[in-house]
Amino acid sequence: MTSPSSGEAVAKPPSGGxxxxxxxxxxxSIAVLAVxxxxxxxxxxxxxxxxxxxxxxxxxxxxxxxxxxxxxxxxFFGAGAYFTGIxxxxxxxxxxxxxxxxxxxxxxxAAAIGIVSTRTRGIYFSMVTLALxxxxxxxxxxxxxxxxxxxxxxxxxxDRISLxxxxxxxxxxxxxxxxxxxxxxxxxxxxxxxxxxxxxxxIEAIRENEQRARACGYDVExxxxxxxxxxGAISSLGGCMLALHLSIVxxxxxxxxxSGMIVMMVLLGGTxxxxxxxxxxxxxxxxxxVISLWTPHWQIFVGAIFVLFVLFLPKGIWGTLLDALGIxxxxx
Amino acid sequence: xxxxxxxxxxxxxxxxxAVLVITAxxxxxxxxxxGVVNFAHGALFMIGAYAxxxxxxxxxxxxxxxxxxxxxxxxxxxxxxFVLIRRLYxxxxxxxxxxxxxxxxxxxxGVRIVFGSDGIPFPTPSQLIGVLDLGIGFFPRxxxxxxxxxxxxxxxxxxxxxxxxxxxxxxxGARDPTIMQVLGVDISRVWLAIFGLGVGLAALGGVxxxxxxxxxxxxxxxxxAEAFVVTVIGGLGSIVGAVVAGLMVGISxxxxxxxxxxxxxxxxxxxxxxxxxxxxxxxxxxxxxxx
Numbered sequence: 238m239t240s241p242s243s244g245e246a247v248a249k250p251p252s253g254g255x256x257x258x259x260x261x262x263x264x265x266s267i268a269v270l271a272v273x274x275x276x277x278x279x280x281x282x283x284x285x286x287x288x289x290x291x292x293x294x295x296x297x298x299x300x301x302x303x304x305x306x307x308x309x310x311x312x313f314f315g316a317g318a319y320f321t322g323i324x325x326x327x328x329x330x331x332x333x334x335x336x337x338x339x340x341x342x343x344x345x346x347a348a349a350i351g352i353v354s355t356r357t358r359g360i361y362f363s364m365v366t367l368a369l370x371x372x373x374x375x376x377x378x379x380x381x382x383x384x385x386x387x388x389x390x391x392x393x394x395x396d397r398i399s400l401x402x403x404x405x406x407x408x409x410x411x412x413x414x415x416x417x418x419x420x421x422x423x424x425x426x427x428x429x430x431x432x433x434x435x436x437x438x439x440i441e442a443i444r445e446n447e448q449r450a451r452a453c454g455y456d457v458e459x460x461x462x463x464x465x466x467x468x469g470a471i472s473s474l475g476g477c478m479l480a481l482h483l484s485i486v487x488x489x490x491x492x493x494x495x496s497g498m499i500v501m502m503v504l505l506g507g508t509x510x511x512x513x514x515x516x517x518x519x520x521x522x523x524x525x526x527v528i529s530l531w532t533p534h535w536q537i538f539v540g541a542i543f544v545l546f547v548l549f550l551p552k553g554i555w556g557t558l559l560d561a562l563g564i565x566x567x568x569x
Numbered sequence: 570x571x572x573x574x575x576x577x578x579x580x581x582x583x584x585x586x587a588v589l590v591i592t593a594x595x596x597x598x599x600x601x602x603x604g605v606v607n608f609a610h611g612a613l614f615m616i617g618a619y620a621x622x623x624x625x626x627x628x629x630x631x632x633x634x635x636x637x638x639x640x641x642x643x644x645x646x647x648x649x650x651f652v653l654i655r656r657l658y659x660x661x662x663x664x665x666x667x668x669x670x671x672x673x674x675x676x677x678x679g680v681r682i683v684f685g686s687d688g689i690p691f692p693t694p695s696q697l698i699g700v701l702d703l704g705i706g707f708f709p710r711x712x713x714x715x716x717x718x719x720x721x722x723x724x725x726x727x728x729x730x731x732x733x734x735x736x737x738x739x740x741x742g743a744r745d746p747t748i749m750q751v752l753g754v755d756i757s758r759v760w761l762a763i764f765g766l767g768v769g770l771a772a773l774g775g776v777x778x779x780x781x782x783x784x785x786x787x788x789x790x791x792x793x794a795e796a797f798v799v800t801v802i803g804g805l806g807s808i809v810g811a812v813v814a815g816l817m818v819g820i821s822x823x824x825x826x827x828x829x830x831x832x833x834x835x836x837x838x839x840x841x842x843x844x845x846x847x848x849x850x851x852x853x854x855x856x857x858x859x860x
Contacts (some may be wrong), residue, residue, distance in 0.1 A: 245799075269598070289571060306666065306667075345642040353845050353846060354845075356845060356846070356849040357801075357845065359662060360600070360606045360662060360666065360805070360848075361801065361805060361849075363663075364606065364797040364800070364805075365607065365797075365841070365845065367794065368797050368798050368838055368841055369795055369838065369842065371794045372835060372838035372842075373836050375834045376835065377836070378834075379831050379832075379834075382808075415609045490821060492790075496792070498668055500667070500670070501671075504667065534678050534681065535681055536674050536677070536678040537674065537675060537679060537682070540671045540672065540674025540678065541671070541675055543667075543671035544668055544671040544672060544675070546651070547657075547664055547667045547668045548653070548657075548668065
C-alpha cells in the first residue's frame with residue numbers, strides 16, 4: 238500500500254493558514270461544542286450529541302484509526318452507564334467519584350472482552366465482539382436485582398450537584414450541557430494526545446499493514462488490546478454522561494442495535510477524522526429527529542441512507558468535506 | 570435426575586441445534602465462497618418465517634409455505650447480490666458487512682410496516698401436532714420432523730457439493746476464482762447462486778423455527794448472534810464445523826436449561842469464549858483463513 242505513512246504526518250504537521258488552524262483541533266472542536274446548543278433546534282439534542290459524540294469518538298479510535306471493526310461497543314457504553322447508576326443509587330457514591338469508578342470497571346470489562354476478541358482477526362473479530370457484547374446484554378438482563386433487568390436501571394437521580402463547592406442545577410439544560418461538555422473536552426484532549434503519541438503512529442501502522450507493523454518489531458497483539466481498552470474507556474465515559482443526564486439506564490443501551498448505531502454514526506461522520514464522530518452523531522440524531530416527525534418508521538430511511546453512504550460516500554460527511562478542501566490527507 | 574428426562578432434553582437440543590445448523594450453514598457457505606459476512610442473515614431468517622406464514626395461510630397448507638418461502642426469499646437474496654453486494658467485491662472486507670447491516674434495518678422496518686410490530690402465532694401443521702411415544706418418553710412430532718428434514722437437506726447439500734459437477738465448480742471457485750474464469754466458467758453467476766442458496770437456507774431456518782418460536786420482527790437479532798456463535802465455534806467457512814457446532818450449541822442450551830434455566834442464553838457465549846481461547850480459528854477452521 239502506498240498511502241502516506243502516518244508517522245510522517247505526526248512528525249511534519251502541515252504549515253500554512255488552514256494547516257495551522259487544524260493543528261488546534263482540540264481547541265477548535267471545543268469552540269464548536271461551546272456554541273452547539275445555539276446551533277441545534279433543541280438543547281436536549283445538543284446534550285445527546287455530546288454524549289454520543291464521546292461514545293463514537295472512543296469507537297473511532299478502534300475502527301477509524303486502528304481498523305478494527307468491532308460490533309460490540311455498546312457493551313462499554315452500557316457498562317459505563319450501569320456502573321455509574323449502580324454506584325450512585327445502590328452504594329450512595331457521590332457522582333464525581335462514581336464516574337471514575339465506572340470508567341475503571343468498564344475498562345476492566347474491555348480488557349476481558351479484548352483478551353478474547355483480539356486473538357481473532359478480520360471479520361472474525363466483528364462477529365466475536367458482537368457475540369461477547371450480547372453476552373453482556375444477557376448478563377444484565379438476568380442479574381435483574383442489580384440492573385433492573387428488562388425495566389432498566391432506576392432509583393438514582395442526579396438533579397443537584399456540587400461542583401467545587403458551587404451548586405449546579407442539573408435540571409437546567411444549559412447548566413447540564415456545560416458540565417457534560419467538560420467531559421467531552423477532556424476526552425478530546427486525551428484522544429488527541431494518544432493520536433499524536435508514538436502509540437498513535439503504531440495503531441495507524443497496524444491499520445495500514447498489520448504484517449509490516451509486526452515486521453517492524455511492534456507488538457501488534459498488545460497494541461490491539463491496549464487500544465481496545467482505551468476505546469472502551471472513552472466510550473464508557475459517554476455511558477457515565479448518559480446516566481447523569483437521564484437518571485435511568487435503559488436495557489436497550491446494551492443491545493447490539495446500539496453498537497450498530499455507533500458504527501452508523503462514525504460512518505456518517507467520517508472514520509479517519511478527529512471531529513468526524515461529532516458530525517456523525519449530530520447528523521444521525523438530527524436525521525432521527527426530523528424523519529420521526531413525519532413517520533414512525535424512521536429506521537427504514539436511516540438504513541437506506543446508511544447503505545447509500547457505504548456504496549457512494551465511504552469517507553462520510555466530514556471526511557469527504559475535508560478531502561474536498563484538500564486537507565484530508567494532511568491531517569488524517 | 571431421571572435418565573429418560575435427560576435423553577428427551579438431548580433430543581430437544583438436537584431439534585434446536587438443527588435449526589441453528591441450517592441457519593449458520595447459509596452464513597458460512599456465503600462467507601466461504603464469497604468472503605462476505607451477511608449481517609442481514611438474521612433479518613432474512615425473520616422474513617423467511619413471515620413468508621412461510623403468509624404463504625401457508627394463502628394456500629391453506631403449511632407444506633406450500635415450507636417449500637415456496639425458501640425459494641422466493643432465495644430469489645430475493647439473488648436480487649440483493651445483483652443490485653448491492655456485487656458492487657463491493659474487491660473493496661475492503663468491511664464494506665459488505667456494513668452494507669448488509671444497513672440492509673437489515675430496511676428489512677426489519679419493512680416487515681413492521683407490512684405486518685405490524687406484534688408477534689404472530691405460527692400454527693404447527695395439523696399432521697405434526699401432538700407427541701410421539703418413543704418408549705422412554707413422549708416427544709413432539711414437529712421437532713422430530715425438523716430433525717429429519719434438516720438431515721435430508723444436509724445430505725442433499727453434501728452430495729451436491731461433493732459428487733456433482735456443479736459442486737466441483739463451486740469448490741474450485743472458492744479456491745481460485747481467476748482460474749475458473751480462465752477455464753470459461755462465469756464465476757459471477759456462481760456467486761449469484763451461492764448467495765441465493767445462503768439466503769434460502771436462512772429462510773428455511775425461519776420457516777422451521779416458526780412453530781417453535783413466536784414470529785415477530787425482532788426474532789432475527791437473536792438468531793444472528795446465535796448463527797455468529799455457531800460459525801465462530803465451527804470455523805468460518807467450514808460446513809462440517811457449522812453442523813458440529815450447531816448441534817453442540819443446541820444441546821448445551823437444552824441441557825443447561827434443565828439444570829440452570831437462567832444460564833441457558835449465556836452458555837453458548839461462554840462456549841464460544843472457551844473455544845476461541847484454545848483455537849482462535851474455530852474447531853474446523855483453517856488458520857489464516859480469516860485474515
